[in-house]
Amino acid sequence: MSTTGEGAVAAPPPAPAAVPPPPRLAVSGLCVDRGAGRVVTDATFAAEGSEIVALLGVNGAGKSTLLQALVGLLPAAAGSAALDGRPLLGLAPERRAALGIGYAPEGRRVFPAMSARDNLLAVCRADAAERRRRVEAVYELFPQLPPKDRTLAWQLSGGQQQMLAIGRALMNLPRLLLLDEPTLGLAPATIDHLLERLTWIAASGTTVIIAEQNAAILAVAARVCVMRVGRIVLDEDATHAAGDRQRLERALLGG
Amino acid sequence: MSDLLQLIVSALSLGATYALVALGFVLVLNATNAVNFAQGELVVAGGFLAIALAPLLPVPGIVLLPLVAVATGAIGLLLSAVAYFPLRRRPPTAVFVSTIAFGIILQNSVLRLAGPEPGGAPPLLADGAVEVGEAVVGRQSLAVVAAAAILVLLVHILIERTQLGRRLRATAQDPEIARALGVPVVPLIAVSFALGAALAGAAGLLVANQFFISPGDGANFMLKAYIAVVVGGWGRIGGAVLGGLLIALFESFVAAAVSQLAAEVLLYVALLAILAFRPTGLLGETAGRRA
DSSP, X not given: OOHHHHHHHHSOOOOGGGSOOOOSEEEEEEEEEETTEEEEEEEEEEEOTTOEEEEEOOTTSSHHHHHHHHHTSSOEEEEEEEETTEEOTXXXXXXXXXXXXXXXXXXXXOOTTSBHHHHHHHTOOSOHHHHHHHHHHHHHHOTTSGGGTTSBGGGSOHHHHHHHHHHHHHTTOOSEEEEESTTTTOOXXXXXXXXXXXXXXXXXXXXXXXXXXXXXXXXXXXXXXXXXXXXXXXXXXXXXXXXXXXXXXXXXXOO | OHHHHHHHHHHHXXXXXXXXXXXXXXHHHHHHSOOOTTHHHHHHHHHHHHHHHHHHSOOOHHHHHHHHHHHHHHHHHHHIIIIIGGGTTSOHHHHXXXXXXXXXXXXXHHXXXXXXXXXXXXXSSXXXXXXXXXXXXXXXXXXXXXXXHXXXXXXXXXXXXXXXXXXXXXXXXXXXXXXXXXXXXXXXXXXXXXXHHHHHHHHHHHHHHHSOBOGGGHHHHHHHHHHHHHHHOTTOHHHHHHHHHHHHHHHHHHHHHTOHHHHHHHHHHHHHHHHHHOTTOTTOOSOOOXX
16 A cells, blocks of 8 residues: 555544435526527526426416426526436436436427337347336336337327326336426326326435426426526425425516 | 239339338438428439449348438438438428438439439349249249338338337337437437438339339439329328339339320329319328317
8 A cells, every 4th residue: 555545534524414426307597598588597596316307387477498498398597406416417318317317308209100119129338138127117006007008109098198208207216306287188087196206216216307387286296397498596495495385476477 | 914914013112112112201201291202212212222232232132222222311311411411490491402412412313323324223032933823924023022021111110110110100100209308319310311211212222123223213213202192191001111112013004005105194184083082092091180
């Protein structure tokens, strides 16, 4: 062992508690433009593991744009975003996916002419045996899917397509799951089932961020960020927000 | 009766090569939404590559086939690098023009290297004919149909049963979302071009024995592939194959019954009628959308 090595032993690094680990997702000052207009302005928030964060806002508030900038489908104009301390902005979408982001886009966007099974398999970066195991895990989570194994995705019902889109986003075991309006167009019973499953996903250690107009997701969210005209105007505990509907509505609609 | 069988086998062997060209065309079209107008010239390149290789490697055509397919596949990669990727964010017409330009360069390279004379590639296995009952059927025709059928089957297995095929389909159906979910879309598009070009090159080798091939034939193959795809329906692999077979049968029968000129004219009339009355193709589309 060299003397410098002994020196390092003599002067131990600071205790781990002094430097807390970076949050799962840290977004700071994020601005996103669409065409000539700024759609997201100065978004700052963080999310931790096993947490469900509701990103609530009316149509056009900038929720989808914010998610697309995190996924890499839109460039950010300013700001930063990091997953477990690793900067995301500037990376190609496929690189970000490899770092641990799963994404279920607005409108589901399942691969229409592929079977449910092939939708899941196509995006999975693992060997064949592991791919099959993960399909089975998704099928256990969403028991509506196994009977549709060979059915082309465009022939599935809206609810089944949504389960498939979320299952597809889980195929690479993401650490951060971004869902864009997963309850849109679903029957109330299907929504209840879906929300229950989302709590299971979060409990397994995945951070889940759900962009929604539907305040029903507050029932499963730990935190809520309310967006209005491109800005995050409220960021607090979900039970607190759910307890005062009038204040929540003011945050959503302004005035 | 014996003439009829001979005519059918000959038409099927022509149709089998059309089918390969159309199949390659559709693979690229699906993966990129770009129309690859160099596809016909890639057939010519494959044919002349086989003609050039034959004296150097005195082996049957079936051995040359994979070599020619790999070489034209490499030309397909080059095509994607110079004529597709730099223009992929431009309107589709930009890629129309750039692939036409690539085709012209390819055609003139062949003309320069091989001269304007038509050439014949070596037979797949052997020349000659076999007797089927009273009919005499060319060995080469049968071999071409068999080779093309095997290639179509291999492509089908690749696309439908392998992970690479799933990723190619995902890329074709929604490249943006495929990318966001971690599918390496750019290399997969390049693979689609290589595969499409390899099929064109294979078709060139197959056609260049029986029917000969000259450097100016590219436009004809391009048109036939285009018609095959219109007949069979955009966006489906089986459709391109069926379309290729149908138009070759149509062409051969009308040519035998009336004349080659009538066959060409009627084929284009049929094309216009299909475009006017059934623009999704005779067989329709595979995937619809749910409201």
